[in-house]
Amino acid sequence: MANPSLLILAGDGIGPEVMDEVKRIIGWFGDKRDLTFDVSEDLVGGAAYDAHGVPLHDDTMAKAQEVDAVLLGAVGGPKYDNLDFSVKPERGLLRLRKEMDLFANLRPAQCFDALADFSSLKKELIAGLDIMIVRELTSGVYFGEPRGIHIEDNMRVGINTQRYTEAEIERAARAAFELAKKRGNKVCSMEKANVMESGILWRDVVNEVHQADYADVELSHMYADNGAMQLVRAPKQFDVILTDNLFGDILSDCAAMLTGSLGMLPSASLGLPMANGRPKAMYEPVHGSAPDIAGQGKANPIACILSFAMALRYSFDEGAEADRLEAAIEKVLADGARTGDLMGPEGGTPLGTTEMGDVILAALDASL
Numbered sequence: 001m002a003n004p005s006l007l008i009l010a011g012d013g014i015g016p017e018v019m020d021e022v023k024r025i026i027g028w029f030g031d032k033r034d035l036t037f038d039v040s041e042d043l044v045g046g047a048a049y050d051a052h053g054v055p056l057h058d059d060t061m062a063k064a065q066e067v068d069a070v071l072l073g074a075v076g077g078p079k080y081d082n083l084d085f086s087v088k089p090e091r092g093l094l095r096l097r098k099e100m101d102l103f104a105n106l107r108p109a110q111c112f113d114a115l116a117d118f119s120s121l122k123k124e125l126i127a128g129l130d131i132m133i134v135r136e137l138t139s140g141v142y143f144g145e146p147r148g149i150h151i152e153d154n155m156r157v158g159i160n161t162q163r164y165t166e167a168e169i170e171r172a173a174r175a176a177f178e179l180a181k182k183r184g185n186k187v188c189s190m191e192k193a194n195v196m197e198s199g200i201l202w203r204d205v206v207n208e209v210h211q212a213d214y215a216d217v218e219l220s221h222m223y224a225d226n227g228a229m230q231l232v233r234a235p236k237q238f239d240v241i242l243t244d245n246l247f248g249d250i251l252s253d254c255a256a257m258l259t260g261s262l263g264m265l266p267s268a269s270l271g272l273p274m275a276n277g278r279p280k281a282m283y284e285p286v287h288g289s290a291p292d293i294a295g296q297g298k299a300n301p302i303a304c305i306l307s308f309a310m311a312l313r314y315s316f317d318e319g320a321e322a323d324r325l326e327a328a329i330e331k332v333l334a335d336g337a338r339t340g341d342l343m344g345p346e347g348g349t350p351l352g353t354t355e356m357g358d359v360i361l362a363a364l365d366a367s368l
Contacts, residue, residue: 005066014287015074017297019071022305032364044093046089049087054092055088068278069315072093072282074289103138103172105269109133118344121235125236131238132179134240135248137245169206177209187210191224192225260342261341267283268307298353324364328366331363
């Protein structure tokens, strides 16, 4: 059988630096675990704009449709702030999500024991946290029409449309329920059914899917603004949170910072199964391009490495190897390895990006 295929789009800012460490991890699995991937690389975001005048070339889009999974680093930076909206680096990322139809964005917020003191919340509220947010990713207010800036009565008016179909809500709900069955068997669906018709439909469809096929999963509903408050009041009450594109964007960033550093958090964006049974998929760290430290070897590569662990689990059915990689990361953190974003008040000398990759590879070697 052919090796599984990966397309690496390192992108901008710290993207290439953290992705270099992922490539070393991928190589380790090929050398030490007989798990070899066919890896290709291309450009996205500002790097693609510099080369082609667009944030994602059509040829790159075609490659993304053909591979088993895409690994993306980060896009954007101040260099591109004044570009027309249509060619900003982020449009490349949105195009990948839309044309690959990656409708389910999985954003875990997990607190490693060694980092429980890094959260802005009290340790007892955050220790052992393990939440999964399922954010609908290809519809809602970010894609709805009409949209734009228009002139009405000699004034500019900005318009964005929140729009959802039953089918779009249903498939996101099914993704959340299926994940919950493998976790704590609880789903909390968040919307604004008190003030938005799209929220009313969202709640109705989630209830219908639940009653039809997932009655054994505990389901609750919460208004999204209350959800934000509850995430910082008592986050461990949640298992899987299901929500729409806009609220998911906000709530997942809130949950991410509960763990203390964006440099620790991966994500997966999944679509429907391809002919080989694997889902359309893209994996990326949450942290963004961090232009203030780009090129300095200071970036924390763990979020990007954990994104590859999610690929092992969700695209390649290699849950045991994903566990191995996550355990190696947990071990190096427990042993005190820290990049600059994880330094506590006790001080010390932080590891660079490559050095953190070194100790994770050593921990993987020790796991054999």
